Amino acid sequence: MIPAIGLSLGIIIGLLLQPAVPVWLQPYLPIAVIAALDAVFGAVRAILDGIFDDKVFVISFLSNVIVAAFIVFLGDKLGVGAQLSTGVVVVLGVRIFSNVAAIRRHLFDA
Amino acid sequence: MTRSAPTDRPPDASMTLLTSMLQRPLDPSYAAAADRREAQGRPRSTSLRSPLLIIATVLIGLVVGVASYNLTTANKPRSQARAELIGQIQDRRSEVDAMTAQATTLQGQLTDLEGEQLGNDALANRTRELATQVGAVPLHGPGFTLTLDDAPTSGSDAAAENGGQADQGKVLAKDLQYVTNALWESGAEAVSINGKRLTATSAIRFAGSALVVDYRPLTRPYVVTALGDPKRFPAAFADGAGGTYLSTLRNTFGIRVDTKVSDDLTVPAAVGLTTRYARSGDTGESTPSPGTTPSPTAS
Numbered sequence: 001m002i003p004a005i006g007l008s009l010g011i012i013i014g015l016l017l018q019p020a021v022p023v024w025l026q027p028y029l030p031i032a033v034i035a036a037l038d039a040v041f042g043a044v045r046a047i048l049d050g051i052f053d054d055k056v057f058v059i060s061f062l063s064n065v066i067v068a069a070f071i072v073f074l075g076d077k078l079g080v081g082a083q084l085s086t087g088v089v090v091v092l093g094v095r096i097f098s099n100v101a102a103i104r105r106h107l108f109d110a
Numbered sequence: 111m112t113r114s115a116p117t118d119r120p121p122d123a124s125m126t127l128l129t130s131m132l133q134r135p136l137d138p139s140y141a142a143a144a145d146r147r148e149a150q151g152r153p154r155s156t157s158l159r160s161p162l163l164i165i166a167t168v169l170i171g172l173v174v175g176v177a178s179y180n181l182t183t184a185n186k187p188r189s190q191a192r193a194e195l196i197g198q199i200q201d202r203r204s205e206v207d208a209m210t211a212q213a214t215t216l217q218g219q220l221t222d223l224e225g226e227q228l229g230n231d232a233l234a235n236r237t238r239e240l241a242t243q244v245g246a247v248p249l250h251g252p253g254f255t256l257t258l259d260d261a262p263t264s265g266s267d268a269a270a271e272n273g274g275q276a277d278q279g280k281v282l283a284k285d286l287q288y289v290t291n292a293l294w295e296s297g298a299e300a301v302s303i304n305g306k307r308l309t310a311t312s313a314i315r316f317a318g319s320a321l322v323v324d325y326r327p328l329t330r331p332y333v334v335t336a337l338g339d340p341k342r343f344p345a346a347f348a349d350g351a352g353g354t355y356l357s358t359l360r361n362t363f364g365i366r367v368d369t370k371v372s373d374d375l376t377v378p379a380a381v382g383l384t385t386r387y388a389r390s391g392d393t394g395e396s397t398p399s400p401g402t403t404p405s406p407t408a409s
Contacts, residue, residue, distance in 0.1 A: 002159055003167045010171020014179060021180045029177040036170040042140075051144035052155045054163040060139070061166060065173075 028069045031088055035064035038092045041099040048106040213381050221247055245309040245380035249300045253337035254344050254371040256289065259330050261364035279364050281332055283316040289334060292352025297343045298336040300377040304328045307380035335375055344371050
């Protein structure tokens with residue numbers, strides 16, 4: 001419950017403060033969101049599996065964001081930014097889907 | 111997994127990347143950390159109340175919130191600028207309309223005054239005659255109106271997105287040019303399109319996807335008003351090249367064409383009938399004589 005409250009608090013702060021993100025950072029925002037979602041769903045699955053660990057969660061979130069951003073940055077420099085962004089989204093998307101499937105099995109036995 | 115593989119090699123060996131991605135999406139470090147904790151005699155799962163976790167969740171929420179705000183409002187300045195530009199265009203257009211109306215009124219007054227000043231001699235008659243012919247005065251008389259409109263399907267946005275296909279059913283500048291030329295050919299004495307009088311210097315052309323007559327964009331439907339001999343002119347047009355062209359447009363491209371013969375139609379005076387560089391040379395005077403140009407430059 002407390003993590004959910006923290007999550008909503010963060011979203012509310014972000015929406016209320018409306019900080020202007022510099023233009024060079026904007027291509028990384030969707031990637032960061034996908035990486036964050038992946039970490040969150042992984043954490044929910046770990047909680048349901050009974051093996052949650054806060055340090056692993058924080059590190060997996062940070063490393064997801066950093067690696068995804070680095071891949072996109074590298075792709076931009078190499079001229080294949082869009083393709084590598086797609087690759088990152090596909091990989092993280094598959095992980096999110098199967099994590100959600102595992103969560104569904106836990107919650108609904110289906 | 112009751113089916114046994116005939117060989118040692120698993121059947122999905124060629125898809126190991128996909129299987130590992132689909133079957134172990136969870137970070138193995140969760141399981142590793144749980145095993146480690148269990149070995150140390152602590153519970154497998156940590157508490158959900160650790161400050162580190164709360165900070166991380168707030169951070170994730172912040173990322174999501176900031177991203178959703180920034181990504182949804184990215185188009186805001188663009189749409190603002192667009193609305194502003196549209197407003198400017200409309201302002202200017204209504205300004206032009208007002209000034210056109212003013213110019214028409216002034217031109218009418220000028221023609222009246224010229225007539226008063228010149229009296230009724232041969233020169234005045236010649237002025238009136240020329241003014242009628244070049245389009246400086248509004249005219250009325252028998253004639254007919256041609257209403258051209260895009261094919262019913264091409265007007266919608268869906269068709270416009272199809273690119274080239276959308277042009278199939280649209281009235282083009284070429285069509286209006288052909289039709290007006292055919293009108294002159296079959297004996298039209300005055301022609302206007304959507305209330306714009308065509309003169310010797312009028313141009314019908316395309317600017318982007320808009321039809322432009324005398325530098326003013328027109329909107330559909332295009333109403334062509336032509337004055338001429340009621341007995342001969344409509345029949346001559348219908349039997350001539352113009353009628354053939356219109357029926358081709360109608361049958362092949364679905365363009366809507368509507369012809370209406372009328373006893374009394376009005377064609378407005380042309381606006382801005384000024385020559386800036388060309389001068390009349392028959393008298394050798396430096397200023398053009400009032401008889402040769404109905405423009406206000408002489409007064």
